[in-house]
Amino acid sequence: MMAHVDLNADMGESFGPWTMGDDAALLDVVTSANIACGFHAGDPDVMARTMRIAADKGVGIGAHPGFPDLQGFGRRKMTVPHDSLRNLVRYQFGAAQGMARALGTQVRHLKLHGALSNMAMVDAGMARACYEGALDVDPDIIIMVLCATAQEEVVRDLGCKWVGEIFADRAYNDDGTLVDRSLPGAVIHDPNLAGPRILNMVREGAIITESGKRLETSIDTICLHGDTPAAVEIARSVRHCLEAGGVELRMFER
Numbered sequence: 196m197m198a199h200v201d202l203n204a205d206m207g208e209s210f211g212p213w214t215m216g217d218d219a220a221l222l223d224v225v226t227s228a229n230i231a232c233g234f235h236a237g238d239p240d241v242m243a244r245t246m247r248i249a250a251d252k253g254v255g256i257g258a259h260p261g262f263p264d265l266q267g268f269g270r271r272k273m274t275v276p277h278d279s280l281r282n283l284v285r286y287q288f289g290a291a292q293g294m295a296r297a298l299g300t301q302v303r304h305l306k307l308h309g310a311l312s313n314m315a316m317v318d319a320g321m322a323r324a325c326y327e328g329a330l331d332v333d334p335d336i337i338i339m340v341l342c343a344t345a346q347e348e349v350v351r352d353l354g355c356k357w358v359g360e361i362f363a364d365r366a367y368n369d370d371g372t373l374v375d376r377s378l379p380g381a382v383i384h385d386p387n388l389a390g391p392r393i394l395n396m397v398r399e400g401a402i403i404t405e406s407g408k409r410l411e412t413s414i415d416t417i418c419l420h421g422d423t424p425a426a427v428e429i430a431r432s433v434r435h436c437l438e439a440g441g442v443e444l445r446m447f448e449r
Contacts, residue, residue, distance in 0.1 A: 199443040200397060201358070201416035202434060203227035203339070205259055205308065207245035208236035208268075208422055216421035218245050224430040226446045227255040227416065229306045229339070232287035235261030235269025242294050250300040255446040257339065260287035260325075261308030268422075269309035270376070277320060281328035288332050303446075304358070305329045306339035307346075316344040316372055323349045330355055337447070342402060342412040343371040358415035358447045363393045363433045364423060367404040374405060382420075386428040390436030393417055397442055415447050 206222075207230035208215040215236065222228060228249045231237030237245075249256050260283065261269030275283065288305055295302045307315055307325055315322035322345050326338050335356065340346035342359040350357035364383045366374040374381040383389050396402060397417075401409040419430050434444055 198441075199445050200414060200437065201226050201255075201447040202419070202430070202437075202444050203229055203257070203306075203360070203416050204419045204421045204426065204430060205229045205231070206421040207231040207241050207259070209241045210236060210238055210265070217427050218421060219248055220427045221419070221421055221430055222248050222252050222254050224427070224434050225254060225419070226444055227257060227304065229257045229259035229304075229308075229418075230291065231308070232258055232260050232291050234263045234283070234287055235265065235267075235308050239294070242291065243298065246295055246298055246300060250298060255303045256291075256295055256300060257304040257306055258288045258291035258302050258329075259306055259308050260284050260311070262311050264310075269311065272310045272314060277324035280321060280324040281331070284325045284328035285332055288329050288336075292332065302333075302336070304337040304339050306360070312341065312346075313373065315346055316341050319345040319349050322346045323353070326350060326353060326355065339416065341371075342414060343410050347412075359413045360416045360418050361393075361396060361402055361412075361414050362418050362420075363389050364420055364426075364429055367402050367410075369404045369406055369408045369410075371402060371404075371410050380405070382423065383429070384423065384425050386425055386432035389429045390432035393433050394436045394440045394442070397437065398440065
């Protein structure tokens with residue numbers, strides 16, 4: 196069993212006067228934050244505010260680029276040429292880096308959002324285009340990838356810095372992909388289920404699918420979706436169960 200693991204959450208997804216999630220409360224629990232870059236959610240003020248709070252609380256900052264789809268929250272599939280995907284990631288990552296530097300902090304990692312990530316889970320060409328775009332901007336950036344997917348195959352081939360991620364609040368298919376959000380049980384809303392489930396996966400060193408299949412993998416970080424109603428309670432449950440089970444929560448190494 197791993198002695199330590201990172202706990203991350205997607206956030207910075209409010210827009211103007213419209214609020215999504217309780218970022219300040221989540222930042223008291225997680226060790227890394229994936230902050231929206233304005234394409235699928237967020238705006239410059241939200242990005243700055245979220246980064247400032249994260250930095251003040253000692254939480255690692257990550258860029259969270261997605262498709263240009265505010266209305267669909269980046270969860271609708273888009274057909275984008277690979278050259279445009281590279282530029283899409285470069286643009287959003289560059290904005291996040293610029294904001295972080297202006298605030299006296301830094302972006303440590305990058306993680307794809309929503310449909311962009313889901314498509315790159317099974318399409319190595321898409322994943323490569325996105326990750327090459329990020330590495331063009333910062334060759335030392337840590338790429339956060341979904342364990343046991345095409346994303347992991349690509350970063351291994353690229354030889355870049357990376358960490359493997361599993362979800363605390365999503366169910367898995369036997370091929371390591373996420374159960375479609377339209378299906379019952381795809382999103383886990385019960386904190387009492389999420390915490391023990393994740394501790395079990397960390398102890399096993401494997402993703403445990405809906406059918407009970409074990410997919411052995413290196414689990415470096417665990418993700419929570421900040422937009423779910425029970426996000427803060429799930430985060431606290433996961434942290435409590437891991438620590439009670441002897442797993443230290445800390446930011447992954449750069």
